[in-house]
Amino acid sequence: MIQIEDVVFRYQADEFRIAGISLRIRQGERVSIIGPNGSGKTTLMKIMLGILPAKGVIKLVGQSIDEYTTKQRAQVMAYMPQFQALSHTLSVQEYVELGRYPHTERFRGLQPIDHAKVEEVMVLTDIAQYRDRPIEYLSGGERQRVFLAKALVQEPKVLFLDEPITFLDLNQQLSMLRIVKEYCENKNISVIAIMHDLNLAFNFSHKIALLSQGSLADFGEPKQVLTAENIEKIFGLNVNFVDNPRDGSTFIIPDLTF
Amino acid sequence: MRSIKPRKYAGSLLIVGLFIIAFVASLLIGSERIPSGQLLAMLGLGDEAIEPMYYQILVQLRLPRALAAGLIGMALANSGVVFQTCFRNPLADPYMLGISSGAALGATISFIIPGLSSGWTGVFAFVGALLALIFIYTIGWIDGKMDSTVLILSGIAVGSFLSAVVSLMVALNQEHMEQIIFWTMGSLNAIRFSQVRLVVLPVLASVVVYFYYWKDLNLMVLGEDGAITTGTNAPRVSKILLVVASLSTAFVVSISGIIGFVGLVIPHLVRLLVGPNHRRLIPISALAGASFLMASDLIARTIVSPRQLPIGIITAFLGSPYFIYLIIRLKRRSS
Numbered sequence: 001m002i003q004i005e006d007v008v009f010r011y012q013a014d015e016f017r018i019a020g021i022s023l024r025i026r027q028g029e030r031v032s033i034i035g036p037n038g039s040g041k042t043t044l045m046k047i048m049l050g051i052l053p054a055k056g057v058i059k060l061v062g063q064s065i066d067e068y069t070t071k072q073r074a075q076v077m078a079y080m081p082q083f084q085a086l087s088h089t090l091s092v093q094e095y096v097e098l099g100r101y102p103h104t105e106r107f108r109g110l111q112p113i114d115h116a117k118v119e120e121v122m123v124l125t126d127i128a129q130y131r132d133r134p135i136e137y138l139s140g141g142e143r144q145r146v147f148l149a150k151a152l153v154q155e156p157k158v159l160f161l162d163e164p165i166t167f168l169d170l171n172q173q174l175s176m177l178r179i180v181k182e183y184c185e186n187k188n189i190s191v192i193a194i195m196h197d198l199n200l201a202f203n204f205s206h207k208i209a210l211l212s213q214g215s216l217a218d219f220g221e222p223k224q225v226l227t228a229e230n231i232e233k234i235f236g237l238n239v240n241f242v243d244n245p246r247d248g249s250t251f252i253i254p255d256l257t258f
Numbered sequence: 259m260r261s262i263k264p265r266k267y268a269g270s271l272l273i274v275g276l277f278i279i280a281f282v283a284s285l286l287i288g289s290e291r292i293p294s295g296q297l298l299a300m301l302g303l304g305d306e307a308i309e310p311m312y313y314q315i316l317v318q319l320r321l322p323r324a325l326a327a328g329l330i331g332m333a334l335a336n337s338g339v340v341f342q343t344c345f346r347n348p349l350a351d352p353y354m355l356g357i358s359s360g361a362a363l364g365a366t367i368s369f370i371i372p373g374l375s376s377g378w379t380g381v382f383a384f385v386g387a388l389l390a391l392i393f394i395y396t397i398g399w400i401d402g403k404m405d406s407t408v409l410i411l412s413g414i415a416v417g418s419f420l421s422a423v424v425s426l427m428v429a430l431n432q433e434h435m436e437q438i439i440f441w442t443m444g445s446l447n448a449i450r451f452s453q454v455r456l457v458v459l460p461v462l463a464s465v466v467v468y469f470y471y472w473k474d475l476n477l478m479v480l481g482e483d484g485a486i487t488t489g490t491n492a493p494r495v496s497k498i499l500l501v502v503a504s505l506s507t508a509f510v511v512s513i514s515g516i517i518g519f520v521g522l523v524i525p526h527l528v529r530l531l532v533g534p535n536h537r538r539l540i541p542i543s544a545l546a547g548a549s550f551l552m553a554s555d556l557i558a559r560t561i562v563s564p565r566q567l568p569i570g571i572i573t574a575f576l577g578s579p580y581f582i583y584l585i586i587r588l589k590r591r592s593s
Binding site: 046049050051070071073074075077078079081084085086087088089090094098099101102104106109150154160 | 342343346347470473476477478481482483484487488489490491529533535537
């Protein structure tokens with residue numbers, strides 16, 4: 001679905017660089033990008049989205065990303081930012097409707113099919129009851145669901161989530177990830193998410209990309225990547241693994257002495 | 259909980275209505291009041307005999323003036339919309355990139371060059387605005403990318419520098435002081451059809467360009483990353499739109515002088531009335547800006563008749579209290 005080979009990028013006024021990262025993400029796969037702060041997670045995501053120009057090969061559905069127009073890319077990839085500062089007040093519905101633009105012709109407004117799609121996604125993310133409310137009046141959790149709704153309404157083949165659950169309480173974190181998992185499994189959408197919570201990343205993802213100082217330290221299934229050695233090497237943490245007998249999920253428990 | 263659902267159609271209709279009223283009023287009202295029957299007769303709709311004097315006043319003086327006011331208002335209001343959206347800054351206005359001070363310097367130079375006819379003022383103002391713009395865009399263009407912060411800051415710096423030069427020239431050429439001050443507050447006194455012809459194409463073309471990009475403008479609210487990932491090449495589109503808006507402002511400044519507050523206030527007012535969608539915001543702001551300027555000009559030429567006030571005084575008088583109200587409203591909402 002999306003494939004990057006030997007991607008190199010460097011900020012102009014900064015020493016930091018992304019050095020020779022290669023990744024291949026299949027259709028319907030959920031991949032978490034994890035790594036310490038400043039390891040290049042957001043930069044890598046922006047490179048894959050075509051926001052930052054990088055050297056190397058980036059292929060989207062078998063075709064170089066350079067062969068797509070900005071609009072065509074938006075028909076294949078959608079991005080849910082960690083935070084969205086709007087320059088003008090928009091209502092929830094007005095905001096979600098923007099996600100249909102890649103599917104409309106230049107001079108035409110939204111068509112009935114677009115409105116139906118907007119409605120469907122607003123119901124799915126449980127925001128339909130706030131449709132006329134200004135976004136800044138919503139709570140953190142509601143706002144996050146609005147951002148997700150706009151990304152989903154874009155009907156992407158690859159969904160990019162930049163720390164989708166950072167501002168949420170535990171219950172909302174889980175419900176957010178469940179919505180993403182269920183919707184994307186049904187529609188066979190690949191998900192690439194930047195995550196900080198190793199436990200949620202472990203249990204949510206098919207694969208994990210572990211970044212360290214702009215390089216890919218490891219990439220593979222959670223069990224192979226999130227090992228005690230890797231976590232100690234990259235995050236500098238001692239951890240234990242505990243299996244939950246009720247549902248078979250795995251817990252990563254760091255040494256919690258203060 | 260409060261909800262926002264602007265009465266979009268009612269708001270649009272209100273502005274269309276005001277536009278028609280402002281246009282007709284600025285044709286009929288003035289130091290010489292023209293009966294409405296005369297206007298109808300001139301349009302071939304009445305059977306009154308047309309008085310040649312009324313015909314002269316209406317067609318030679320008031321019509322070009324109303325058209326100019328309308329076009330200038332359109333250009334300033336729409337440039338304001340574009341600047342605010344592209345810079346993602348609610349305080350952006352069409353003059354922020356040094357256009358006004360560049361134009362003022364050009365006009366001032368034309369006043370103090372001995373023997374230069376007044377027809378040159380507009381040309382000098384336009385060239386001044388253009389040079390200031392080119393200078394500021396050159397600074398703000400870094401590695402093929404436009405940095406909006408650098409652009410805004412250099413606009414302020416270059417603007418202050420040019421204004422200082424204008425003040426210096428005023429101080430050294432006191433005999434032209436009144437002329438220069440009057441010009442920097444904007445005036446439509448000397449408008450004839452030739453000037454209307456000069457701006458009509460650039461202004462209407464710019465409105466068409468903005469409307470062509472209405473969806474892209476809507477997406478700019480998401481910021482550059484958000485706009486790009488929702489399908490618009492935001493850096494390229496804002497480059498195009500800012501250059502068009504700057505040029506259109508430079509054209510209108512050259513015939514009217516500096517008229518403040520239109521580009522700042524009208525976009526906010528119209529956004530409140532019809533919502534943030536540029537599909538409506540562009541055409542309705544154009545009409546609202548036109549109505550506001552026609553009405554302001556009407557007040558400027560009648561309130562102390564037979565004397566005429568600079569139109570910039572009226573727009574500032576009407577615009578600034580409304581702007582203060584907007585700021586208070588915004589403050590209340592954010593608390």
